[in-house]
Amino acid sequence: MDFIPTRLPDVILIKPQVAGDARGYFMETWHERKFQDAGLDVRFVQDNHSRSRHGILRGLHYQIRQPQGKLVRVVSGAVFDVAVDLRRSSPSFGQWVGVELSEENKHMLWIPPGFAHGFYVSAEHAEFVYKCTDFWAPQHERTIRWDDSELDIAWPIPTHAAPLLSEKDRAGVAFSDAELFP
Numbered sequence: 001m002d003f004i005p006t007r008l009p010d011v012i013l014i015k016p017q018v019a020g021d022a023r024g025y026f027m028e029t030w031h032e033r034k035f036q037d038a039g040l041d042v043r044f045v046q047d048n049h050s051r052s053r054h055g056i057l058r059g060l061h062y063q064i065r066q067p068q069g070k071l072v073r074v075v076s077g078a079v080f081d082v083a084v085d086l087r088r089s090s091p092s093f094g095q096w097v098g099v100e101l102s103e104e105n106k107h108m109l110w111i112p113p114g115f116a117h118g119f120y121v122s123a124e125h126a127e128f129v130y131k132c133t134d135f136w137a138p139q140h141e142r143t144i145r146w147d148d149s150e151l152d153i154a155w156p157i158p159t160h161a162a163p164l165l166s167e168k169d170r171a172g173v174a175f176s177d178a179e180l181f182p
């Protein structure tokens with residue numbers, strides 16, 4: 001496994017070693033000791049799996065209490081995955097990073113607690129799988145608008161094509177009005 005810091009250094013791109021053979025392939029997707037050796041001493045308590053059609057955008061989500069660190073990947077299709085640093089004390093506060101996660105590249109992204117997370121389905125569909133360091137706590141869930149002008153995220157969405165959102169995500173708040181972390 002290669003652990004590669006992104007332009008937000010606490011957000012880590014992980015490239016697994018894929019062992020291909022005549023049967024197909026094998027790869028490790030979580031290995032506690034290898035993550036610890038890379039400085040990521042994390043404990044996961046919940047796994048999630050969602051499927052979305054092309055053009056769906058989920059996010060930007062976070063929990064203001066019980067914040068979740070997330071290890072995310074795509075097992076079918078492709079997404080543009082985005083993390084936003086919501087920690088006021090961080091040098092990268094208010095900045096975002098986006099990476100392509102796909103069935104083909106098999107990349108994973110580590111998004112620490114204190115970040116908002118979202119993704120846009122760029123392929124015909126996406127099956128999105130992730131591990132979380134804390135439990136879902138609906139009362140603490142918050143959503144920031146995906147198209148917040150201050151964040152200015154460069155989503156790879158064709159001009160004039162509005163992404164498909166949940167009702168909750170359509171009601172997302174501006175970054176400037178959002179509850180943030182110290």
Ligand SMILES: Cc1cn([C@H]2C[C@H](O)[C@@H](COP(=O)(O)OP(=O)(O)O[C@H]3O[C@@H](C)C(=O)[C@@H](O)[C@H]3O)O2)c(=O)[nH]c1=O
Pocket residue numbers: 048050058059061062117118119136166168
């Ligand atoms: C997040 C979550 C949702 N649910 C339920 C609530 C609802 O009925 C249904 C769909 O919930 P949502 O609309 O919130 O699902 P979704 O929009 O996919 O929410 C997810 O988005 C991505 C970007 C994240 O980062 C995740 O942490 C999570 O917030 O699933 C759970 O049972 N457990 C969970 O952990």
